[in-house]
Amino acid sequence: MRIRTKASAGTMQSSDLMVVVEPSETLRVDVDSTVKKQYEHLIRAQISATLEQLQVTAGHIKISDRGALDYAIAARVETAIRRAAKE
Amino acid sequence: MFAPGSDRPFDRPGPDEARALIESCGLRFEPGYDDLAGLYEQGRLVACGARAGYVLKMLAIAPDHQGGDALGELVTRLVQSGLACGQDTLFVFTLPQNAPSFQALNFRLLAAHGQAALLECGPGLPAYLAEHAAQITPGRNGAVVINGNPFTLGHLHLVERAAARVDRLYLFVVREDSSVFPFAVRFRLAREATARLGNVTVLDTSRYAVSAGTFPSYFLKRLDSRSEAQMQIDLRLFAQHIAPSFHLAARFVGEEPLCPATAAYNRMMAEVLTEYGIALDIIPRIEAGGLPISATRVRAALRDGETKGLEQLVPPATLAFLSSEAARPIQTLLKES
Numbered sequence: 001m002r003i004r005t006k007a008s009a010g011t012m013q014s015s016d017l018m019v020v021v022e023p024s025e026t027l028r029v030d031v032d033s034t035v036k037k038q039y040e041h042l043i044r045a046q047i048s049a050t051l052e053q054l055q056v057t058a059g060h061i062k063i064s065d066r067g068a069l070d071y072a073i074a075a076r077v078e079t080a081i082r083r084a085a086k087e
Numbered sequence: 088m089f090a091p092g093s094d095r096p097f098d099r100p101g102p103d104e105a106r107a108l109i110e111s112c113g114l115r116f117e118p119g120y121d122d123l124a125g126l127y128e129q130g131r132l133v134a135c136g137a138r139a140g141y142v143l144k145m146l147a148i149a150p151d152h153q154g155g156d157a158l159g160e161l162v163t164r165l166v167q168s169g170l171a172c173g174q175d176t177l178f179v180f181t182l183p184q185n186a187p188s189f190q191a192l193n194f195r196l197l198a199a200h201g202q203a204a205l206l207e208c209g210p211g212l213p214a215y216l217a218e219h220a221a222q223i224t225p226g227r228n229g230a231v232v233i234n235g236n237p238f239t240l241g242h243l244h245l246v247e248r249a250a251a252r253v254d255r256l257y258l259f260v261v262r263e264d265s266s267v268f269p270f271a272v273r274f275r276l277a278r279e280a281t282a283r284l285g286n287v288t289v290l291d292t293s294r295y296a297v298s299a300g301t302f303p304s305y306f307l308k309r310l311d312s313r314s315e316a317q318m319q320i321d322l323r324l325f326a327q328h329i330a331p332s333f334h335l336a337a338r339f340v341g342e343e344p345l346c347p348a349t350a351a352y353n354r355m356m357a358e359v360l361t362e363y364g365i366a367l368d369i370i371p372r373i374e375a376g377g378l379p380i381s382a383t384r385v386r387a388a389l390r391d392g393e394t395k396g397l398e399q400l401v402p403p404a405t406l407a408f409l410s411s412e413a414a415r416p417i418q419t420l421l422k423e424s
Contacts (some may be wrong), residue, residue: 007250008170012192013159031211032193062210064193066159 006030007083010076017065017073019080024060027051033065046073054081097164105135105145112147116205120144122168126161133157138165141294143179162192166208176209178294180320184217189300197295203316205324215293222288226254229337230330232296233258234382236266238276238405241341241380244373246281249339252368255286257333262291263298267420269387272408279404296325314348326363337366344372344379372410375399390421 003023010018017033031043043065050073051061061077068076100108105123106116120137127133134157136146137223143165148157169177178197179189186204188195194206229249233242250256258281260274268276274291281287292298329335338360343350357367372379376399385400398406408414 006170008167011159011163012166013156013163018163020175032319034191034193062207066192 001054001056001081001085003056003081003084004086005084007080009079009083012064012066014066015068017063017068017071017076019076020062021080021084024058024061027056027058029059029061029063031063031065033063033067035065035067042070043059045075046070047077050074050077051081054078056081059084068082090143097125098125099123100132100135104132105137108132108135108149109145109147114145116145121172122165124161124164124168126157126164127132128152133181134161136161136165138169138174138177141169141174141177143177145178157187158188159192162189162208176207176211176214176294178205178207179307180205198320198327200319200323201316203320205320206215212328213296215295216328216356218417219290219333222290223333225334227336228255228257228334229253229339230257230259230333230335231339232261232292232325233277234261234266234297235268235273235277237268237385237401237408238280239380239382239385239401240375240399241372241382242277243280243402245339245341245370246287247284248370249337250284250287252339253286253337255288256284256289256339257335258289259292259296260289261297262293267417267424272413276405276408280402295329297321315355318352319359322359324357324358324366328424330363330365336367337368339368339370342369342371345381345383386421389418390424392422 003021006020006022008018010016011019017039029044029047031040033040033043043063047061052054065073100123102118105125109116120139122138123135124137125132125135133152134148137144143162146158146161166177169175179194181189181204182202183199183204186199186206188207190196192208194208195211197205197207197212199205229252231246231249235242246256246258258277260277261271262270264270266273270291274289278289281289338356340353342357343353353369360367372381374380378384380400385397388394388397388400394409397409401409
């Protein structure tokens with residue numbers, strides 16, 4: 001899937017995350033999280049898995065997380081990407 | 088709060104309704120915003136906040152709804168409206184005791200002093216610094232921050248003197264478009280005038296110095312406790328974040344005999360910067376016809392149509408611009424003001 005336009009998904013509420021995706025020639029993931037110290041590697045692993053599943057190879061993915069669980073991360077990232085791909 | 092069947096939880100509250108809640112929280116209601124969001128529960132406004140450009144303001148939450156997630160909901164709504172307008176990074180000015188509530192929403196603290204704290208969310212400062220990483224050189228560097236409205240021989244003198252005393256001089260041009268001369272023109276004229284100086288790099292301040300975010304009252308040229316608090320924040324942000332990244336050991340300013348707001352800013356700058364081990368060097372102004380050269384003087388001359396003698400006040404690049412067709416609208420603007 002190709003990120004064609006800027007799009008976002010999610011909220012800044014507790015246990016949720018906000019995802020903003022933008023077109024970019026390379027793949028870049030920026031993570032802000034209230035639990036970054038403890039869980040950044042797991043958040044990144046979940047994002048990578050979702051991107052791989054959707055076959056996204058380029059784009060700027062920005063995450064602002066407040067302790068969301070894996071399935072929430074997957075759902076928000078997927079929604080943002082589908083919006084950005086204009087499906 | 089998003090229970091099915093309930094009223095739409097968000098709405099744009101009326102100004103009176105918003106004003107009552109905002110003032111009951113001890114804040115001042117200021118008209119002039121791009122978006123005003125309200126959070127309702129059973130028809131009652133329980134939280135509201137506004138976004139003016141990239142600045143969040145008047146965030147107020149009814150006492151019985153504080154400590155919950157009302158702030159998260161409200162900020163989400165304002166961040167979404169910001170994103171829709173291309174504002175990816177948002178600033179908020181708040182009391183220092185409220186800073187942790189914003190940090191819990193992944194806002195980063197930019198500076199705090201006395202009764203004020205400035206935070207931002209989004210790509211913000213780290214993205215700005217990363218963008219300029221390639222232009223940063225090691226050594227004992229210096230900085231000059233100017234609005235350059237427009238660039239004068241006074242600015243050039245300041246830059247030349249400063250550049251002679253440091254390894255590299257960063258000339259920061261205020262990004263904020265609150266002046267008669269648009270940013271693109273101010274930036275280009277600063278660049279052209281200093282092009283022959285090998286160790287000068289011209290950069291834009293983004294919003295991290297003298298902007299509507301860090302120092303809104305600078306553009307009002309007004310002195311009170313509010314503008315003083317903003318100056319403190321503006322200077323501490325510079326000292327804590329900009330200076331270490333650009334290896335700045337000194338900041339240079341022109342002596343200010345004319346504008347009281349700028350003179351007060353310079354005095355406070357000396358105090359604050361020394362706290363962080365940064366030197367402030369005040370360079371005397373140069374004169375033309377017995378009076379100091381300043382951008383204010385150039386604008387006054389343009390307003391009065393006294394274009395003769397401008398070459399004694401501005402460098403060739405500025406003079407060429409002022410006599411071009413592109414400067415017409417600016418001259419009209421000055422005459423109307």
